Amino acid sequence: MRVAVIGSGSWGSAFARLLARRGHDVEVLALTREEAAQLQATRENPHFLPGVRLPQEIRFTGMEDADLAPAELIVYAVPTQAVREVARWVAPRRSGGALQLSLAKGYEIGSLKRPTQVIEEETGAGAAALSGPNHAEEVSKDMPSATVVACTDEAVAVELQSQITSDTFRVYTNDDVVGVEFCGAVKNPIAVAVGMSDGLGFGDNSRASLITRSVAEMTRLGMIQGAHIATFTGLAGIGDLIATCTSRHSRNRLAGELLARGASPAEVERQVGQVVEGLHTAVALHDLATRLDIEMPVTENVYQVLAGNRTPQECVAVLMGRTPKKERHDGV
Numbered sequence: 001m002r003v004a005v006i007g008s009g010s011w012g013s014a015f016a017r018l019l020a021r022r023g024h025d026v027e028v029l030a031l032t033r034e035e036a037a038q039l040q041a042t043r044e045n046p047h048f049l050p051g052v053r054l055p056q057e058i059r060f061t062g063m064e065d066a067d068l069a070p071a072e073l074i075v076y077a078v079p080t081q082a083v084r085e086v087a088r089w090v091a092p093r094r095s096g097g098a099l100q101l102s103l104a105k106g107y108e109i110g111s112l113k114r115p116t117q118v119i120e121e122e123t124g125a126g127a128a129a130l131s132g133p134n135h136a137e138e139v140s141k142d143m144p145s146a147t148v149v150a151c152t153d154e155a156v157a158v159e160l161q162s163q164i165t166s167d168t169f170r171v172y173t174n175d176d177v178v179g180v181e182f183c184g185a186v187k188n189p190i191a192v193a194v195g196m197s198d199g200l201g202f203g204d205n206s207r208a209s210l211i212t213r214s215v216a217e218m219t220r221l222g223m224i225q226g227a228h229i230a231t232f233t234g235l236a237g238i239g240d241l242i243a244t245c246t247s248r249h250s251r252n253r254l255a256g257e258l259l260a261r262g263a264s265p266a267e268v269e270r271q272v273g274q275v276v277e278g279l280h281t282a283v284a285l286h287d288l289a290t291r292l293d294i295e296m297p298v299t300e301n302v303y304q305v306l307a308g309n310r311t312p313q314e315c316v317a318v319l320m321g322r323t324p325k326k327e328r329h330d331g332v
């Protein structure tokens with residue numbers, strides 16, 4: 001299959017490598033011609049994916065030189081807030097039958113739309129979403145993991161499953177696109193909250209309590225959005241939540257630690273040097289939850305820290321001081 005992977009960051013590089021290993025004809029489209037030339041010459045991506053050799057078969061091209069017409073699959077491996085711009089660029093260049101796959105995890109600020117909704121709006125064609133516990137650092141070292149490809153068109157999901165599955169990357173299909181994209185987005189601000197807890201010096205009990213209560217608020221908002229409850233216990237739900245909240249690779253968790261040590265959100269993204277989706281998704285989720293009048297205590301506290309209204313320490317007092325509740329996990 002001829003594949004164009006747009007975005008030469010961490011996940012774009014790792015995913016391109018995965019597809020090249022599967023025997024696909026892969027071209028990675030980098031933001032600039034200079035970046036593409038560097039990747040083409042060195043076969044390494046030291047800023048985004050250090051220590052990984054990128055196979056000789058992958059071609060790297062700057063977006064200004066790219067020809068999308070031969071691509072049978074177009075992969076969006078860019079930050080959520082860049083998806084609209086990229087899809088707008090793709091629209092007049094793609095051939096009619098090309099499949100589209102989003103790897104982005106987040107909600108567009110302002111429109112509060114999911115990446116596949118944005119892609120469909122801009123290109124006039126549907127897109128599938130891939131999501132799961134898949135840190136690029138591990139996938140690129142062929143450590144086994146599983147993922148979900150979600151698409152409303154089951155035939156497309158099955159086709160992508162068969163094209164992507166490998167001996168180290170097991171793909172499941174799912175028809176709950178809303179739930180898969182929702183879970184992929186919401187776990188990032190939650191990982192920021194967990195990172196804050198770690199950064200404040202708290203331990204395993206605090207982390208587990210935060211993660212578990214986050215599942216309750218995730219379910220609450222997700223069900224109203226139309227997500228299927230089973231998705232929350234799947235790979236894109238609890239699977240990705242565990243990976244993101246507990247991993248040393250998680251830049252969202254790291255961002256929380258840095259915030260707890262007093263860094264500003266801008267300093268955090270500068271220090272991490274890559275997109276930290278949770279910082280943007282927290283803003284979108286604050287707007288979404290406010291609009292729908294849904295209580296999201298963990299996510300809301302992350303938003304208040306980012307907005308400069310509360311310190312992480314003050315969030316602890318707010319969360320622990322909430323009125324006593326009955327524990328329920330049925331989306332209420």
Ligand SMILES: NC(=O)c1ccc[n+]([C@@H]2O[C@H](COP(=O)([O-])OP(=O)(O)OC[C@H]3O[C@@H](n4cnc5c(N)ncnc54)[C@H](O)[C@@H]3O)[C@@H](O)[C@H]2O)c1
Binds near residue numbers: 031085086104275
């Ligand atoms: N890194 C992971 O392990 C991982 C795993 C699963 C999903 N994701 C998701 O994939 C998406 C991308 O993440 P990443 O880790 O690769 O980010 P990254 O910061 O490592 O790389 C982002 C890439 O997108 C490019 N880019 C930014 N704006 C662009 C634009 N307007 N046009 C073209 N290219 C543009 C950047 O140049 C960079 O190459 C995010 O939504 C993330 O949540 C990441």
